[in-house]
Amino acid sequence: GIQVEQSPPDLILQEGANSTLRCNFSDSVNNLQWFHQNPWGQLINLFYIPSGTKQNGRLSATTVATERYSLLYISSSQTTDSGVYFCAVAINQAGTALIFGKGTTLSVSS
Amino acid sequence: NAGVMQNPRHLVRRRGQEARLRCSPMKGHSHVYWYRQLPEEGLKFMVYLQKENIIDESGMPKERFSAEFPKEGPSILRIQQVVRGDSAAYFCASSPGPEAFFGQGTRLTVV
Numbered sequence: 001g002i003q004v005e006q007s008p009p010d011l012i013l014q015e016g017a018n019s020t021l022r023c024n025f026s027d028s029v030n031n032l033q034w035f036h037q038n039p040w041g042q043l044i045n046l047f048y049i050p051s052g053t054k055q056n057g058r059l060s061a062t063t064v065a066t067e068r069y070s071l072l073y074i075s076s077s078q079t080t081d082s083g084v085y086f087c088a089v090a091i092n093q094a095g096t097a098l099i100f101g102k103g104t105t106l107s108v109s110s
Numbered sequence: 111n112a113g114v115m116q117n118p119r120h121l122v123r124r125r126g127q128e129a130r131l132r133c134s135p136m137k138g139h140s141h142v143y144w145y146r147q148l149p150e151e152g153l154k155f156m157v158y159l160q161k162e163n164i165i166d167e168s169g170m171p172k173e174r175f176s177a178e179f180p181k182e183g184p185s186i187l188r189i190q191q192v193v194r195g196d197s198a199a200y201f202c203a204s205s206p207g208p209e210a211f212f213g214q215g216t217r218l219t220v221v
Contacts, residue, residue, distance in 0.1 A: 097158055
């Protein structure tokens with residue numbers, strides 16, 4: 001099956017810093033999503049991005065499907081950005097289970 | 111439009127009891143997925159259902175676990191004769207198409 005690797009596994013930042021999280025996957029995919037799991041355990045959708053670039057406020061994401069990786073950029077980080085960031089992929093666009101990476105744990109301190 | 115609703119949020123069961131976890135998908139969503147998150151691990155797929163049909167149960171343990179999504183009412187994940195290793199967070203997701211939306215999860219503790 002598809003392997004999903006996220007890096008770095010842990011990241012510690014001061015408030016205001018920028019960061020880049022990476023997701024590598026081992027096979028062609030037609031579905032890729034980024035999620036933020038906050039300290040209360042809730043999974044929040046960040047991006048649905050099987051290819052291309054999207055931006056939402058301080059967050060942006062880029063997926064280069066041909067090279068099998070995706071990047072999540074967080075600018076001007078805030079303490080509320082703390083939590084675990086998951087990348088999840090699927091072979092099919094819909095109707096197929098998502099395969100999750102192990103996540104990047106981000107801690108932002110003030 | 112309410113999000114994916116899961117209940118209960120927390121569930122404590124003694125070894126050997128049954129656990130029933132409920133999931134109401136977002137309005138208009140016909141696809142329901144269940145995932146399990148064990149401590150220190152990512153989320154693992156368990157089962158994919160559409161109304162009255164199990165489409166893919168390749169991630170379900172062979173024994174004690176079952177799932178349904180009836181014509182009326184929520185999807186149910188049922189765990190019979192729970193053991194301590196079943197303690198985990200169980201998430202339900204629904205989707206109208208490619209993008210999946212997750213509920214807040216049910217945290218099951220087996221004592």
